[in-house]
Amino acid sequence: MADAGTIAVQAQTELANGEKRESFAIDVIDADNDSMKDFAVMSGEQKVWINECLTRGIALYRAQDAQQPFMTLFTDEADGPIDPERERRLHEDEA
Numbered sequence: 001m002a003d004a005g006t007i008a009v010q011a012q013t014e015l016a017n018g019e020k021r022e023s024f025a026i027d028v029i030d031a032d033n034d035s036m037k038d039f040a041v042m043s044g045e046q047k048v049w050i051n052e053c054l055t056r057g058i059a060l061y062r063a064q065d066a067q068q069p070f071m072t073l074f075t076d077e078a079d080g081p082i083d084p085e086r087e088r089r090l091h092e093d094e095a
Contacts, residue, residue, distance in 0.1 A: 006031065007054065026050070048079050 006029040013023040026039035028050060039050060055075060063070050082090075 007050070007057075008036070052078060
């Protein structure tokens with residue numbers, strides 16, 4: 001069974017002097033053990049799952065107001081970026 005959790009998107013960072021500045025950070029909140037982890041320090045596989053959840057969540061949210069329903073959701077390199085060696089082989093195959 002997958003862990004229950006929540007995503008918190010932070011658009012501002014508080015500086016030492018108390019002022020705020022624009023930033024972008026994603027915190028993943030694990031409801032099972034009441035902990036929070038910065039997306040930036042998560043493993044590649046964890047990032048893939050979080051990205052998939054965010055993509056589908058945003059699509060569902062946008063579909064609520066859409067005049068025409070979405071019938072398809074496309075994702076590219078959903079399991080992470082292609083590694084340099086595989087990219088080189090793909091380009092060789094195209095030639």
